[in-house]
Amino acid sequence: MYRRVLALLLLVVLNVSLFSKWGxxxxxxxxxxxxxRVLCENRDQPQLHCDGQCYLAKKLQAAEEQERKSTAERLEKLPELVLYCAEVLPCFTSYLLLPQKQSATPHYQGSLFRSPIADIFHPPRA
Structure with missing residues (x-):
């Protein structure tokens, strides 16, 4: 029960900024x-039938401007995230694409690339 109430409360708190225009x-x-009667700019001209819609339009525009400003501020504060590293370490570049020595038997070529580990780690010689 408490988890549902807490989840609902967190959902509402996170979406408060979305409800500003609705408010x-x-x-x-x-x-x-x-x-x-009091806040309308056109209250002296009843033939326009404004009924405070000018006040509503101003408040909606102000809410939209505030939302735009807060979004821009949040985007400026976001840290830059680097997703890849373009540099390759120079010590490993010589081992990447070395062709293997040609085999004596033409029907079996083995792998196309030689592993640098095979040159270092091998069975002991007698």
Whole structure:
């Protein structure tokens, strides 16, 4: 039970920034009469039937601008991650593509490339 509540709480906390526009719209619908009467720019011109939509548009634009700014700040703070290394160590480059000595029997060539380990590790000689 506690795990489900905790998971739901964490899900809501992580998505609060996504609900910022919805919060502005919900605030507008709950307080529509007050906004139209007091905060609307066109309250002196009732023929426009604005009913506070100018206030809603300003708040939505401000929320979008704030979200854009916070996203840009987060992207600037992200560390740079290098996924590959372009340099090859020079001590191993000589062993990468060395062709093997030709075999005396033409039907069996063995492997095409010689391993550097085979030159070092071999059975003891009698």
């Amino acid at each position: 502005v719209v919900a605030y507008y619908h709950v307080n529509k009469a007050y906004i139209a």
